[in-house]
Amino acid sequence: MNIVVSIKQIPNLTDELEINAEGTGLDHDALQYVLNEFDEHAIEEAVLAKEATGGTVTVIGVDTTGELDGALHTALAKGADSAVKITGDFPRGTDSHTQAKLIADAIRGMSPDIVLTGVQAADDRDGQIGPMIAAHLGVPYVGVVTGVQVKEGKAVVHKEYAGGVMAEFEVALPMVVGVQAAHQPPRYAPVSKIRQIAKTAKIDEVTGGAGPRAGSTVRRMFKPESAGHAEMWEGSPEEVADKIATLLAEKGLVKRG
Amino acid sequence: MAKDILILAEHLNGKLADITFEMVGKAKELAAGFGGKAVAVLLGNGVKSLAESIGADSVLYVDDAALAQFNPEAYGRLLAALIQERNPRVVMIGNTSIGMDLAAGLSVMTDLPLIAYVNGLAADGGTLAATSQIYGGKIQAEALPDGEACIVACLAGAFPADTGKGSAPVEQIASPAPLDDLKVNFVKLIEPEGGDVDITQQPILVSIGRGIGGQENIELAQELADALGCAVSSSRPITDAGWLPKTRQVGKSGLTVTPKVYLAFGISGAPEHLEGMRGAETIVAVNTDSKAPIFDVAHYGATCDMLDLLPALTEKIKG
Numbered sequence A: 001m002n003i004v005v006s007i008k009q010i011p012n013l014t015d016e017l018e019i020n021a022e023g024t025g026l027d028h029d030a031l032q033y034v035l036n037e038f039d040e041h042a043i044e045e046a047v048l049a050k051e052a053t054g055g056t057v058t059v060i061g062v063d064t065t066g067e068l069d070g071a072l073h074t075a076l077a078k079g080a081d082s083a084v085k086i087t088g089d090f091p092r093g094t095d096s097h098t099q100a101k102l103i104a105d106a107i108r109g110m111s112p113d114i115v116l117t118g119v120q121a122a123d124d125r126d127g128q129i130g131p132m133i134a135a136h137l138g139v140p141y142v143g144v145v146t147g148v149q150v151k152e153g154k155a156v157v158h159k160e161y162a163g164g165v166m167a168e169f170e171v172a173l174p175m176v177v178g179v180q181a182a183h184q185p186p187r188y189a190p191v192s193k194i195r196q197i198a199k200t201a202k203i204d205e206v207t208g209g210a211g212p213r214a215g216s217t218v219r220r221m222f223k224p225e226s227a228g229h230a231e232m233w234e235g236s237p238e239e240v241a242d243k244i245a246t247l248l249a250e251k252g253l254v255k256r257g
Numbered sequence B: 001m002a003k004d005i006l007i008l009a010e011h012l013n014g015k016l017a018d019i020t021f022e023m024v025g026k027a028k029e030l031a032a033g034f035g036g037k038a039v040a041v042l043l044g045n046g047v048k049s050l051a052e053s054i055g056a057d058s059v060l061y062v063d064d065a066a067l068a069q070f071n072p073e074a075y076g077r078l079l080a081a082l083i084q085e086r087n088p089r090v091v092m093i094g095n096t097s098i099g100m101d102l103a104a105g106l107s108v109m110t111d112l113p114l115i116a117y118v119n120g121l122a123a124d125g126g127t128l129a130a131t132s133q134i135y136g137g138k139i140q141a142e143a144l145p146d147g148e149a150c151i152v153a154c155l156a157g158a159f160p161a162d163t164g165k166g167s168a169p170v171e172q173i174a175s176p177a178p179l180d181d182l183k184v185n186f187v188k189l190i191e192p193e194g195g196d197v198d199i200t201q202q203p204i205l206v207s208i209g210r211g212i213g214g215q216e217n218i219e220l221a222q223e224l225a226d227a228l229g230c231a232v233s234s235s236r237p238i239t240d241a242g243w244l245p246k247t248r249q250v251g252k253s254g255l256t257v258t259p260k261v262y263l264a265f266g267i268s269g270a271p272e273h274l275e276g277m278r279g280a281e282t283i284v285a286v287n288t289d290s291k292a293p294i295f296d297v298a299h300y301g302a303t304c305d306m307l308d309l310l311p312a313l314t315e316k317i318k319g
């Protein structure tokens, strides 16, 4: 089983996101980048599939930060067998259309049985990478998936709809899967192991050509002008607890003792 | 280039999803601006009566046994063929579990730009301006397609549903592409197992997110819920980690709740979470990050540590 995982780095959303001087994008240089959390689940699901059926896991991404090695080393420490980075003039925030084309071109020759990727990323303004890779490769895609089982040229996937309803599909491989959550929480790789791997592991490098573009242009980026904002309660946890208890009492939901 | 707007009507289990009406309502407004029509496309089996309940300018439907259930491959093929045939000005698809399997692939197959996570659409002097909600709800990006035509993936709840309800002339069309050699086969629907509690029926919810820190702290939330005589619900990462059953999850892929009071503790307020709770009568958010988007929908907020607040509030309620 030849399993490929496509990953992407995105800004750390707990950082303050600053908008650039033109007001058309983020000030990427001011940001720290982290691996898209759904890609963490894709890596986990890939390693689980390999453990269940045998095979190899190759992790691949476009290096838009100059720091993709760290994410690739972590994936190797978690059980991936090889890592590939696509390099070239691809700045931070490179759109999904470009990344998907680069990844599809790079993995076509690997003849993957199954490609796993995160169902979405927080910066997918022009759409998710998974369905685009599938379209480039001419193979089916199922996303919002919480469990993948592979056997004899087929994958059985569970796709989530709203309200906890799921659909089960059986898909003839090869295919691309958009992972929402691995069927067990992503494993942890000890820092010592990642350091060890960083010293010895070889990351294959592929030079990417010019990609397509997103096909749309941002003319204004801004922080949401929310219709309202919470009335903020200052004070200690006890004081806040008191405010909440009063609110619940006013609504007749608890007795005020 | 036609001026019409094609809308993919979404349905599951014999029911049209609200997103269908939301997009149709918006499409009618935009189509009027472009001098075209809002044309809904319904793919299914035995769906004539569903087609008749969509308030578009017209409704096309394909009736085929292969479409009895949503199938991303079948839908993708038919939509790609329809787009090529009809050259619409705009294609509207839900940014939903179903739509997210389709829009980005169609963008590649048809070479049309895609603008995703859209919660604002305007016909700006004949040009379509689409606003995306990205970076976990922290940023809005207003974009114009580089060419005239494009696909937009619309977030659930972004537009009012009322104007999309009604009826329109319906027309059954032959399947524009073959459906007999699909690689994706639907097997079955899996309904959620009944939970111990029904979080949609609670007057108060103590809802916890990743700010709870660890599984060992769940009991702090449970103690408060016990004192209040209500239930604990959560954001997705908590059920994914297995700390609470799936039936406690609020949001896009969980349940929609409308309690009298929703206590959101350590929940950032990602759009997928807000989708399931913004209808609560009163929302109280506690989050150490004063910029967390949850405060934009909450009525009251505080930035204290939830791990201090939970026991303090439990004490207060117990009196």
Ligand SMILES: Cc1cc2nc3c(=O)[nH]c(=O)nc-3n(C[C@H](O)[C@H](O)[C@H](O)COP(=O)(O)OP(=O)(O)OC[C@H]3O[C@@H](n4cnc5c(N)ncnc54)[C@H](O)[C@@H]3O)c2cc1C
Binding pocket: A119, A120, A144, A180, B097, B208, B209, B210, B211, B212, B234, B235, B236, B237, B238, B249, B250, B251, B252, B253, B254, B255, B265, B266, B267, B268, B269, B270, B271, B272, B273, B276, B286, B287, B288, B289, B292, B304, B305, B306, B307
């Ligand atoms: C297709 C799809 C469907 C999804 N469906 C759902 C869904 O149904 N429901 C859902 O919830 N999510 C859903 N998600 C996931 C969603 O995108 C977010 O990842 C998720 O809602 C984040 O959960 P969170 O707020 O608990 O975690 P985070 O975003 O990590 O937020 C944790 C918050 O806790 C705060 N915090 C940390 N420590 C403390 C402390 N001690 N005291 C107080 N505050 C603290 C932090 O400031 C932060 O704001 C879905 C995603 C996708 C792609």
